[in-house]
Amino acid sequence: MDDITREPTTIRAEDINPRYNWGRALPALGITGVDFEERVDYRRLHRYRLGRVRQALEKSQLGALLVFDVNNIRYCTSTKIGEWERDKLCRWALVTRTSPDPILWDFGSAAVHHRLYTPWLKPENCKAGLIGLRGTVNPAFGLMARHAKEIAALLKEAGVEKMPVGVDIIEPPMMFEMEKAGLKVADGQQTMLEAREIKSADEIALLNRSAAMVDGAYHLINEQLKPGVRENDIVAEVNKFLYHHGSDDVEAINAISGERCNPHPHNFTDRMLRPGDQAFFDILQSFMGYRTCYYRTFNVGRATPVQHDAYKKAREWLDLAIDLIKPGVSTDRVCSVWPKAPDFGFPDEMSAFGLQFGHGIGCAIHERPIISRVVSLDHPTEIKEGMVFALETYCPAKDGFSAARIEEEVVVTDKGCRVITLFPAEELPIANKY
Numbered sequence: 001m002d003d004i005t006r007e008p009t010t011i012r013a014e015d016i017n018p019r020y021n022w023g024r025a026l027p028a029l030g031i032t033g034v035d036f037e038e039r040v041d042y043r044r045l046h047r048y049r050l051g052r053v054r055q056a057l058e059k060s061q062l063g064a065l066l067v068f069d070v071n072n073i074r075y076c077t078s079t080k081i082g083e084w085e086r087d088k089l090c091r092w093a094l095v096t097r098t099s100p101d102p103i104l105w106d107f108g109s110a111a112v113h114h115r116l117y118t119p120w121l122k123p124e125n126c127k128a129g130l131i132g133l134r135g136t137v138n139p140a141f142g143l144m145a146r147h148a149k150e151i152a153a154l155l156k157e158a159g160v161e162k163m164p165v166g167v168d169i170i171e172p173p174m175m176f177e178m179e180k181a182g183l184k185v186a187d188g189q190q191t192m193l194e195a196r197e198i199k200s201a202d203e204i205a206l207l208n209r210s211a212a213m214v215d216g217a218y219h220l221i222n223e224q225l226k227p228g229v230r231e232n233d234i235v236a237e238v239n240k241f242l243y244h245h246g247s248d249d250v251e252a253i254n255a256i257s258g259e260r261c262n263p264h265p266h267n268f269t270d271r272m273l274r275p276g277d278q279a280f281f282d283i284l285q286s287f288m289g290y291r292t293c294y295y296r297t298f299n300v301g302r303a304t305p306v307q308h309d310a311y312k313k314a315r316e317w318l319d320l321a322i323d324l325i326k327p328g329v330s331t332d333r334v335c336s337v338w339p340k341a342p343d344f345g346f347p348d349e350m351s352a353f354g355l356q357f358g359h360g361i362g363c364a365i366h367e368r369p370i371i372s373r374v375v376s377l378d379h380p381t382e383i384k385e386g387m388v389f390a391l392e393t394y395c396p397a398k399d400g401f402s403a404a405r406i407e408e409e410v411v412v413t414d415k416g417c418r419v420i421t422l423f424p425a426e427e428l429p430i431a432n433k434y
Contacts, residue, residue: 020201020386022413026420027205028212031246040288045202046078046120049195050095050102056195057097063163064096064155065188071363072168072192074289076102079118081110083249089134089171094151096158103154105129105147131174139173148177155183166191197360197368198386203290204411207361207388210287211409211420213245214294217283218423225300225431227275231255231268238283247285251365254282257300261403262345262396264355275301275434278310278397280405284365293365293390294421295407301434310397311404311428317356317393318406321371325383325391325410325417331371332380334358338373338393345396349373355394360387361409387412388420404428 029039053076057065067073073093074080085091085107094103103125106114111128114121130137131144139145155161166188167175175185199207217238224237235253242250255268257279273279280297297314299307320337338356346352349372358371369381369389392407406425410417 020204020414022415022418026208026411026418028208029205040202040205042078042202043120045200048200048202049075049078050100052195052198053095053192054097054100056191057095057166059194060166060191061164062097062166062186062188062191063160064094064158065166065168065191066092066094066151066170067168067188067192068092068170069168069189069192071289073104075192075196075363077104077118078120079104079106079114080248080289081107087134089131089169092129092131094154096155096160097163098158098160101125103127132171134171135173139177144171144174144177145180148174148181148183151178152181152183168192193368196362198384199362199388199411200386203362204386204388206288206290207292207409207411208420210285210290210292211294211422213242213247213287214283214285214292214421215423216245217241218281218294218296221281221296222298222429222431225273225279225298227273227300230270230272231257231279232270234281235268238281242283242285246287248288249286251284251286251291252282253284254280254295256280256405259401261405262401264394264403264405266354273300276304278303278307278402278404280403282405282407289363291361291363291365292409292421293359293361293392293407294409295392295405296423296425296429297404297406298429298431301430301432303428303430304397304399304402306398307402307404308428310395310402311406314393314395314404314406315426317395318391318408321358321391321393322408322410322417322419325412326415327383327385327412329383330380331358331369331376331383332378334371334383334391335373335376340373344394354392356392358389358391360389362388365390383412385412385414 068089070086076093090107092105101122105127111126114126115123164184164186166186168189234255238253239250258277277300282295321334324334341349341352353374360367388411390409394405396403408419409421
């Protein structure tokens with residue numbers, strides 16, 4: 001591809017600080033691009049994300065960010081290879097405060113592919129690299145030392161070699177080699193999370209589209225929850241549904257039923273559903289890199305009074321939190337309306353962590369803000385317009401084994417919030433009612 005076709009990387013103010021039109025409905029758009037309406041503008045999305053990274057860098061003490069976290073790589077470079085890469089530390093990217101263009105080191109032929117098909121990156125900035133695949137190539141072979149020296153030379157060329165380089169995650173031998181090359185390694189994850197906390201209109205559209213896919217998955221679950229069906233049967237069918245509708249990663253599906261509901265095990269098994277079971281599910285998947293964390297609870301055929309009561313309490317705690325969400329509210333205020341751990345059967349807040357919970361959602365399922373009695377009461381943070389996060393509650397039933405779990409994803413608007421998880425959850429759904 002000729003350089004003349006490549007787009008400029010100039011970051012515009014409107015790309016970094018978008019103006020939202022909250023008077024319109026949030027779009028849940030199709031997968032394909034069309035010529036008759038504006039959908040997601042992926043090049044605008046790239047400029048926004050890279051602009052946010054550079055803005056966060058300029059506010060920090062760092063000279064550059066070196067990222068190995070695949071979510072951060074995608075955020076900075078708008079590139080993604082197979083999901084198998086997620087735990088390999090086989091790709092990395094560098095962004096400096098003096099250059100508008102990220103540099104990407106890729107897995108073998110993926111670098112050649114990106115030179116051809118990613119016109120928003122300079123061809124010379126798409127490099128092949130290998131530091132060791134989590135130690136399977138011994139650090140003694142010298143690959144880490146080679147790349148550490150290469151990175152040090154690039155930072156010197158950018159004029160930031162004397163400033164700390166922020167790193168998100170790294171293999172210890174690679175960090176040691178960077179230090180040997182004269183670099184000061186610092187925490188870069190906090191800078192990246194600051195960049196990612198406010199979503200653009202394109203990001204919100206992708207998050208809304210991702211949630212819409214799970215709306216459909218829950219309709220499927222509601223139809224299929226019958227005695228004799230196993231938890232893993234539901235997981236398989238939902239995986240098929242989501243990939244068919246455009247998911248690029250079904251990260252996990254929690255499927256918990258019957259006596260497994262209390263305490264929450266955060267997994268699924270081959271347990272067979274029975275009449276009267278309470279069952280809850282969490283669907284974590286990604287559309288164009290933007291994720292969901294979306295719980296719903298059902299009963300199979302019928303429900304007891306104590307199961308209804310548990311659901312009502314979980315819903316009440318969730319609604320109290322949603323009613324508080326608006327710009328300027330601090331996270332300690334939100335978690336203060338949730339019950340203390342002993343009030344719902346847990347010995348302390350750490351043991352109950354993640355049950356009455358809020359967390360930012362975007363390219364990862366855990367971004368800013370984190371809302372929990374474990375951290376927010378002593379370390380509150382401010383909720384801001386353009387944040388997108390999930391709020392989730394959990395209530396055990398008095399029968400000792402059933403439990404209700406509900407979660408809603410919200411977009412923070414100028415005056416409050418919009419819920420984007422729309423499968424009905426105001427009352428306990430009874431699937432295939434007897």
